[in-house]
Amino acid sequence: MNEQPNVAMGRTMLKRLELYKDRWTSFGANTGIMEISEKPTPAALKKFEIFQEYDDKFLEKISPDISIAKWEKDTILFEEGSYIDIAFYVVEGTVDVYLQKQQTADANKPIFDVSRTVVLNVADDSGKRLAINAGAQTVFQSQVMKQPSSRTEITFLSAMDFNLPVGAVISLSKGEFFGEIGALSGWPQSVTARTKTECTLVQIRVNALRLMRKSKTLKARLDKLYRERSLFAQLKATPLFRGCDDTFIQALTEKVELISCEPDEVLTKEGDLADAFFMVRSGFVKLSQRVGEGQIVVSYLSKGMTLGEAELLIEGTKGWIYTASSKEYSELVKISRKDFNEIVKKFPSIEKLLWQTAVARLKESGYSKKNIQQSEFINTALEKGLVEGNSILVIDLNTCTRCDDCVRGCASTHGGIPRFVREGEKYKNFLITRACYHCEDPVCLVGCPTGAIRRAAVGDVVEIIDSLCIGCKSCANNCPYDAITMYETGETWPDNMIPEGLRGKERLLATKCDLCYKSDEGPACVNSCPHSCAIRIGDVEEFKALMVRE
Numbered sequence: 362m363n364e365q366p367n368v369a370m371g372r373t374m375l376k377r378l379e380l381y382k383d384r385w386t387s388f389g390a391n392t393g394i395m396e397i398s399e400k401p402t403p404a405a406l407k408k409f410e411i412f413q414e415y416d417d418k419f420l421e422k423i424s425p426d427i428s429i430a431k432w433e434k435d436t437i438l439f440e441e442g443s444y445i446d447i448a449f450y451v452v453e454g455t456v457d458v459y460l461q462k463q464q465t466a467d468a469n470k471p472i473f474d475v476s477r478t479v480v481l482n483v484a485d486d487s488g489k490r491l492a493i494n495a496g497a498q499t500v501f502q503s504q505v506m507k508q509p510s511s512r513t514e515i516t517f518l519s520a521m522d523f524n525l526p527v528g529a530v531i532s533l534s535k536g537e538f539f540g541e542i543g544a545l546s547g548w549p550q551s552v553t554a555r556t557k558t559e560c561t562l563v564q565i566r567v568n569a570l571r572l573m574r575k576s577k578t579l580k581a582r583l584d585k586l587y588r589e590r591s592l593f594a595q596l597k598a599t600p601l602f603r604g605c606d607d608t609f610i611q612a613l614t615e616k617v618e619l620i621s622c623e624p625d626e627v628l629t630k631e632g633d634l635a636d637a638f639f640m641v642r643s644g645f646v647k648l649s650q651r652v653g654e655g656q657i658v659v660s661y662l663s664k665g666m667t668l669g670e671a672e673l674l675i676e677g678t679k680g681w682i683y684t685a686s687s688k689e690y691s692e693l694v695k696i697s698r699k700d701f702n703e704i705v706k707k708f709p710s711i712e713k714l715l716w717q718t719a720v721a722r723l724k725e726s727g728y729s730k731k732n733i734q735q736s737e738f739i740n741t742a743l744e745k746g747l748v749e750g751n752s753i754l755v756i757d758l759n760t761c762t763r764c765d766d767c768v769r770g771c772a773s774t775h776g777g778i779p780r781f782v783r784e785g786e787k788y789k790n791f792l793i794t795r796a797c798y799h800c801e802d803p804v805c806l807v808g809c810p811t812g813a814i815r816r817a818a819v820g821d822v823v824e825i826i827d828s829l830c831i832g833c834k835s836c837a838n839n840c841p842y843d844a845i846t847m848y849e850t851g852e853t854w855p856d857n858m859i860p861e862g863l864r865g866k867e868r869l870l871a872t873k874c875d876l877c878y879k880s881d882e883g884p885a886c887v888n889s890c891p892h893s894c895a896i897r898i899g900d901v902e903e904f905k906a907l908m909v910r911e
Contacts, residue, residue, distance in 0.1 A: 393436030393556070398429045405429070409563055410536070411450055414578060426569035431561050438554040438562075439540065445550060446567040446806060448541035451533055454560030458539060458552045459530040532557060541583055542591060544570060546643035546692055546802075571690065574621060584619045592617070592694070601667075604710050613704075618695040622646075622687035628668075629681040635672035638701045641665065643802075644691025645748055648683040652730060656684065658740040659726035663748060671719035673701050674712070683726070688743055689802075738908075741788050742901045746842050750798030751821035752876055754781065754886055755791045755904065757894040770889025771874075778848050780874045781886070789908060796886070797844040797874040799823050805836040805845060805873075814871070817878060824875040832869030845873045 398405070403420035406412040406427065412420060429452070432438070439445050441460065449456070533539055543550045544567045565573070574580050592614045596602050602610055618637075622628060622644070629635070631651060646662040660683075662668055668685060672678050696704075705712040729735040742748050756767070765783060772779040781796035799821045806814055806823070813829035814836045816822070825836070825845075837845040848870045854863040877884045887895050898904045 393433040394430050395433055395559075396431040400424050401427060401429055409450070409452065411563070411573075411579065414576060415573070419572075423569035423572055426566035428564045429561065430564055432556045432559065434556055434559050436556045438556065439550050440553045441550060445540060446544050448544045448565045448567075448570050449539050449554075450563040450565065451535055451537045451539075452561040452563055453535060454562075455557040456533045456537075456539065456554055456560060456562075457530050457557045458533065458554045460552055538583065538586055541570065542587060545574075545583075545690075580621065587619060588614050601711055601714060604708055605704075609707075613696075613700065616697070616700050618697075620693040620695050622691040622693070624687060624689050626687045628685040628687060628693070629683065631682065631684045632680040634679060635669060635681045636698050638667065638669035638673055638696040638698075639685075640667050640694040640696070642692035642694060645688040645743065646691055646693075647686050647688050647743055648726070649686070650683055650726060650730060657730065657733070657736040658743065659683070659729040659736060660722065661688070661739060661743055661748065667718060669701070670715040671723055673698060674705070674715060674719050682723075688748075738788075738905065742904075745786055745788075745793055746798060746800070747793070747901050747904060749800040749802065751801065751899060752797075752799045752884075753898050753904070754794045754796040754874070754884075755896050755898060755907070756783070756794060757790060757896065758787070758792055759790045760892045760894040761792075762892060764891065766889045766891055767886040767895045770885040774877055774880060774885040775872075775875075778870075778872055780872050781844070782846070791904075791908070795843045797823060797840075798842060799874075799876065805840045809833075809835055814873075817875065822876050822878045823873070824878070825871050825873055827870055830870050831863060832871065834869070834871070836871050836873075840873075845871050848872045 403417040406420050596610050641662050648660040649656045768779050785794040803823050811829045814825045817824040850868045852868040858864045
């Protein structure tokens with residue numbers, strides 16, 4: 362016998378209430394939270410050393426993104442490979458961090474790698490491809506540590522928050538920070554964290570953490586953790602420093618400067634004195650050059666890419682060749698000109714690699730300046746978020762008959778509710794639809810009060826759990842690409858609904874593409890198109906190749 366609607370609703374509400382009350386967990390409903398303060402006052406926050414330098418007005422502003430939680434003993438806070446937007450600060454108790462699984466070979470690929478430094482393959486005037494990408498894979502295949510298609514196996518990134526062998530355990534106690542590197546960088550966690558004892562933890566969401574990081578004291582503290590836990594292994598793993606001994610790399614980790622950029626912040630200005638070499642930890646950096654009275658975008662940098670080799674290697678080049686600006690929140694490693702010169706003098710093999718990178722970038726920027734369409738494409742990829750996406754639905758308007766079978770196929774696969782509309786931005790003959798991009802750093806996950814929107818732990822899929830969604834519109838408002846829509850269910854929330862503010866109001870659901878990951882047939886939008894004009898692309902390279910083919 363089927364459950365009565367009110368009974369099913371009651372069970373759903375209980376489940377939602379459980380998550381809502383301890384929305385600060387990153388591990389589903391099995392939270393282990395004993396007590397929680399969701400919005401502490403400035404006075405309560407100032408009891409903790411990390412908040413004492415901030416004024417009451419600032420603390421009131423960030424307090425919605427901070428909680429103080431008491432956790433049970435032997436509770437998992439997060440697992441290896443999970444994406445979280447929370448950093449933890451230990452007030453009382455002990456937290457163990459450890460590796461549960463052996464990292465795969467793919468997981469140990471270096472983060473910083475000059476072979477991926479050129480973004481797009483280009484062609485010369487005859488149409489012949491210029492082999493300016495030193496890697497055998499496309500840039501996005503190499504720069505992004507993709508999870509395999511298998512639904513039972515997940516590859517995790519290594520060397521993110523901690524470096525330790527399988528079976529080793531690090532115990533963190535009062536005053537320790539953890540989880541902050543993944544939260545700020547959008548990387549999956551590299552370790553599992555479990556409470557060794559009952560613990561009181563301050564939990565800080567990434568929005569508050571970014572604001573707090575403007576404090577020199579906190580930034581210095583977090584940078585120190587990054588140097589201790591990750592930077593040595595990341596530098597040692599990259600091909601650029603493969604021939605360097607551990608003593609040299611350790612000394613370098615103490616010398617480099619760690620840079621954090623706000624969206625649209627200018628990192629270098631064309632013509633200004635070039636005094637450093639940069640390695641991108643996370644985010645996107647736009648490279649522009651002057652053309653006449655204006656500027657055009659000639660390239661961009663993403664995780665693992667470098668900037669400054671041409672300026673520091675080519676004799677007589679004193680100024681920056683590019684104006685570099687952060688497209689979003691970006692994290693970089695900065696090596697001074699003095700230390701850079703010492704590296705290339707001591708290690709000729711490194712200088713050779715850097716020369717290859719410098720020549721490749723100059724070729725690419727020259728091509729972009731000569732071919733304005735290349736520049737327009739790069740700018741579109743940055744402005745429309747294509748560089749962020751792992752699966753983007755585009756429609757070839759030359760063959761599309763506007764039959765809407767793609768939308769109907771999507772709806773029939775998802776209980777009659779379509780997960781996208783056939784609208785969006787146009788680039789040449791392609792429509793870039795407002796279907797979820799399944800971003801590398803999905804900002805839609807930040808701030809969901811119930812945990813309804815989450816990584817599905819299958820490839821790059823981001824999904825919404827209908828039974829947990831309270832229709833608050835947080836994810837829809839956060840999505841910069843309008844890929845999440847609010848669906849009117851025709852119902853109202855019952856009188857015993859938690860939170861109370863929803864009682865009697867219209868029930869809305871947030872909906873978005875989930876790549877039909879539960880179906881063996883793949884995305885219904887593509888399979889339902891009678892003319893094969895609906896196409897899923899995995900990165901910018903695939904989109905450019907698609908246009909060339911057309």
